[in-house]
Amino acid sequence: MPETPSIRRYDEPAGGWGALRAVGTHLIEQDIPIKGTTTLLRMNQPEGFDCPGCAWPDPKHTSSFEFCENGAKAIAWEVTTRRCTPDFFAAHSVTELAGWSDYDLEMAGRLTHPMSYDAASDRYLHVSWEEAFATIARHLTALPNPNMAEFYTSGRTSNEAAFLYQLFVREYGTNNFPDCSNMCHEATSVGLPQSIGVGKGTVLLDDFDKTDCIFIFGQNPGTNSPRMMTSLRNASRRGVPIISFNPFRERALERFQAPQVPVEMLSLTSTPISEALHQVRVGGDIAVLKGLMKVMVEEDERARADGAAAILDWDFIRGHTTGIEALAADLKATTWPDIEARSGLTRTAIEDAAHVYMRAERAIVVYGMGLTQHRHGARNVQQLANLCLLRGNIGKDGAGICPVRGHSNVQGDRTVGITEIPTPEFLARLEARFGFKPPQAHGHNVVTALDAMRRGQSRVFFAMGGNIAAAIPDWQVTHDAFRSLDLTVHVSTKLNRSHLVHGKEALILPCLGRTEIDRQAGGRQSVTVEDSMSMVHASRGMNRPASEHLKSEPAIIAGIARATLGMRSVVDWEGLVADYDQIRDAIEAVFPIFQGYNARIRVPGGFHLTSTARERIWATPSGKANFLPYDGLAEDPDPTDPDVLWLTSVRSHDQYNTTIYSMSDRYRGIFGRRDVLFVNEVEIARLGFAAGDRVDLVAASEDGIERAVRGFELVPYAFPDRSCAAYYPETNPLVPLGAYDPMSFTPSYKGIPIRIRPARPAGEAF
Template identity: 90%
Template sequence: MSEKPRIRRYDEPAGGWGALWAVGSHLIEQDIPIKGATTLLRMNQPEGFDCPGCAWPDPKHTSSFEFCENGAKAIAWEVTTKRCTPEFFAEHSVTDLGGWSDYQLEMAGRLTHPMTYDAASDRYVPIGWDDAFATIARHLIALPDPNMAEFYTSGRTSNEAAFLYQLFVREFGTNNFPDCSNMCHEATSVGLPQSIGVGKGTVLLEDFDKTDCIFIFGQNPGTNSPRMMTSLRDASRRGVPIISFNPFRERALERFQAPQNPVEMLSLTSTPISEALHQVRVGGDIAVLKGLMKVMVEEDEQTRKENTGPILDWDFIRGHTTGVEALIVDLKTTTWPDIEARSGLQRSAIEEAAHIYMRAQRAIVVYGMGLTQHRHGARNVQQLANLCLLRGNIGKDGAGICPVRGHSNVQGDRTVGITEIPTPEFLSRLGSHFGFTPPQAHGHNVVTALEAMGRGQSRVFFAMGGNIAAAIPDWQVTHAAFRGLDLTVHVSTKLNRSHLVHGKAALILPCLGRTEIDRQAGGRQSVSVEDSMSMVHASRGMNRPASEHLRSEPAIVAGIARATLGKRSVVDWEGMVADYDRIRDAIEAVFPIFQGYNDRIRVPGGFHLTSMARERIWATPSGKANLLLYDGLSEDPDPEDAEILWLTSVRSHDQYNTTIYSMSDRYRGVFGRRDVLFISEAEIARRGLSPGDRVDLVTESSDGIERAVHGFELVPYAFPDRSCAAYYPETNPLVPLGAYDPMSFTPSYKGIPIRIRRAQPATEVR
């Protein structure tokens, strides 16, 4: 959606008429005003399909309109009448397409045919499915070692496709599963199990109806999970205090106008969301968390001396946790001047927030990638778990820890086996059920896969969805690694940047979208997905496929498996794909937690995968939840040089992950452009610059490589000192490949040390 580039103040609440206008505009832009509206009525319904966007759960009692503005954009993007055909590729070379913006690439429309790269013409040309499968098989079979292939997964892949995918890859002989979660919530998957024994959240949607307070850290729900706003609005209207910590004063954290509420819409009123919104410095979350806990510990000592009752839940702590004594010592020795300096908040603000938390009998702690995408993201998550454990806020109604996942099935993919570090128990069950010996050695995650590719130790890259070339860090290093591969393969619905950053041979395999009818030999099929709160439910497309040449993801996996493994395979690939019930039966056999899968998936709303931590059963070596220490206050290395700024990458409101729905971001007042740097007026003046100046952003690094992006306009914004923000993925080139959390390997997209310098007049604006 093209608009004249401009910056202007936007004062409207989140949601409201602006959201309705945006939905209508996107449906019209994709030429689907009627078809799109009809499709939306089936989204997130018991007999419909699951939103291909975020992983926020569905309420048990659905209305006719269970979609949000950004979910509607995702549907418009998928259901579009625009088509990216062989004729399109004949008109445009890959080199030419490389100059297009990400928005322009995806606006080319739905992919319609399998395509292969022709180096002589620098174009993608059509290829038959059998020939495509044979090409992949030839490259895989030729590898001296199966570990020289990388198998990436996007979070939109269904449970059925993900299970078949990992089954094929393990029968092929490797555990190399770089996954999109490596770049977002891996810090949760690694950090939380050490604290509470599970790598998932412990709340259900109905807990938001029972809680006494909600704390939100590093999450922008109005853009990243807008349906969450209903729960926050309802809580706020019944008097539940919501306390938010975020560098931005995100519009949805301030106030929300519910599009489905006629009173608010007609009266132009809105609901305040956050009782307090604290603008923490980029990378200051651990300091805030330690400050909150320090207040609690000190108040607890005082109240116990006065016999006025404890602040900490000592019955829970003594019965269910270990490590409290060491944690208390650490908190006592942490000084308030250090907490204030690193967090950017005054002691009084932290104390006020702590008292709200202490007064609540039941509290939910929500967090997003603002906490996980740091050099010590897993430690961040563990300190958040400490905050919950000190008050017994795990394992009771209306309370718990709530990581807000991104893509609609990023959690489910992991549950059914997409992991580079499989447990021996899982591999044993998989091998026993199918009759083969899976590989035992741990495989590659995204960072280690990119490193192996850069060393020439990996030669084939296969991606089940996603847009990894845009999502990964350090483009000048990582894109060169991709271009050195023998083969790259992408299963996709639309054209994106990854198709243009390809190996010597390359394939694009077009697949069905979530909204489309999936018909196999056994009839029309449903798939299943797991949301952020471990609810598993069915998804059944309703629309005619965009092209007769599209195949489902399970069918594509099965085709590659048959071509690659041939008669040595122990799996009935044809039978599995003919009827997805058989895939679910196999999932149940390998993962007992899915007991009764096929029957339970047919119940409207699906079923919950039991969380042991929610039941206060701690799957840790000690058998208890662990209060874990972190030495210091910085979740990113903190250089002393005052000229260095901490850059955090953010999504625009018209964006989901790397998918750009338009070039605008209305909540932040940016229209028709993305080449901006949000920064305070004080930081601008401190550097002798003025609002509107163009600057280059340069990473502070010690490896001799200059990482820079050019021509960003300074936009004054209320932001903490030494902090700034710009859009993802445009700033991904600034993140060195080696800048990641050593526990989870999550790249530090939310904590990038940069300098800004005045752009040269010849600098090309991005």
């Protein structure tokens, strides 16, 4: 049952008994205490299935309990006994369902049948798979230009499904691949290659056992990748300093109680995680990074002038990098008053952190979407790379840069071809393997796809998983764009908001979940995924499918391809879907990095996709790693307007991306509700409000469009000045479609200038 709304102090550590209670509660709520427990024991095991949640890697030697609290919630969500059948849709119109909360929509249960929207009754009606495929084919073949269709991908899609998807879409004739990566770590994919030649991290899980210090920027591991806490706990207990930079004092960054360690559980003790936790102002990360590097560069200059040991790794810098002179000049020109004002930290705090980093022979720099989802996200990532390069912390054991990706295969999808900007080399290999000429022109990302839809230049939208209508910015503009389309199609496991923000015709296609047996003509199949550290391994479902009418994602793609392309297709869709080994052979032919694919995934733990940067081979035009200075510090609220605050959107602890597992967020003391705005007491008083007041959040945009979310309660919270926070995706309507990083097109969900106003009735102008 939903918890009674309240706000109360929560003092327990991350993990621990609170996590175990939460797991039990969610298994019972979905009526699967026995089946759910049995399923969890197979998750992240060599012969089991990969967690459908986060992309944190598995250890070489797994224990019996290789799952975390949020992974268990994802399993409860998928394995639930609840079913969303045609009878459910007959009982509820789309207009009615649009008024339900996201939590209530997904609690309707697993989708069981293909459904088609009927405008006359405002309901989804059951259709056969053949009818659904024919509808999609009719719309796609009627388009005068293939570029008028958009093909979205979620990070839960396996390597096999993603490869078939891009194969079909390119044979159809477009590179329009708006992808969930565009909204999270695209700043990594764009920023890092310019710095070190690859758009992925350079560390392995073993490096956490060898490092001398860990710096964490804009990442909340206790909620977004809880299995990471094992590595952080082990490092802390062997004396490794962990320094964190985050606007929130996230509980997991403070202390953690390991549920798998009986001594901690029974003694009610916990392990401190961060030696220092610096609450940086929202949008102030570049200022912090430039401050850290300024300390290092200037102290190195003094040390060398005095004949002392150098602070920077000059052998590495001279042998492997370019651009150090420009970076040093920029840092010298950056003043401490500006750094302190923009970061919200004192010079002393930054100097202390820099000295910890300077003393470490080997350092790992971890970051999450707190750095990437800004108007300068790619620049943030490049400054992190600069920090690593100054001390040679890329390409040696126990060191490196570590972007923490979100969904379980968001990185793998990119590796096997889900990209709107394919390289000529990749397209040539695709043509050589399959015999058709792929389109060469770059396609749409999420932002440009939404803009094309808004302008009427795209007419069909197909989504392979995800909940894009909730995930995208600027709902007032973008939801209208979806409703103007001729057809929207969603491959899904559960009902969500995107099914209710639909085109003139709409289809819901139910697919197998990660935990379910996938049986094709060639027998039982496995799929593969790539984790955050480029480890590729197999995933094999164990449970009976939720409905006999479900199809696997590869089978759905093949069915659509056959219906749409017909006899002109040169691809053996039936053969590929009958035996996924054939898909993996094709991936290996197109991407040589997967050499020996089928044999290597049969080895427990899988295999690592080699990172050139980890080997200190720099795949950049210069042939070296590049120091890339940034002329500035960050965006900042208008200093002449004291009413403007910088809002960051956050996940609750009972949430994964847009999936809401409950309305609570226990680590922050929020229970049974999500309509809150976290602001410090000084800011609340300065703006003329009191704790508990209801306010409306109004975007400080200047394009003439009123963007607001209403009726949020002010919650006093230790938070930096001129900053505030509220839950994602509820605050996405405040982000203008044009508010994105110009390098990566990542929307600025973590940096939204707003004003707060006394709450007004809906419909009343501001």
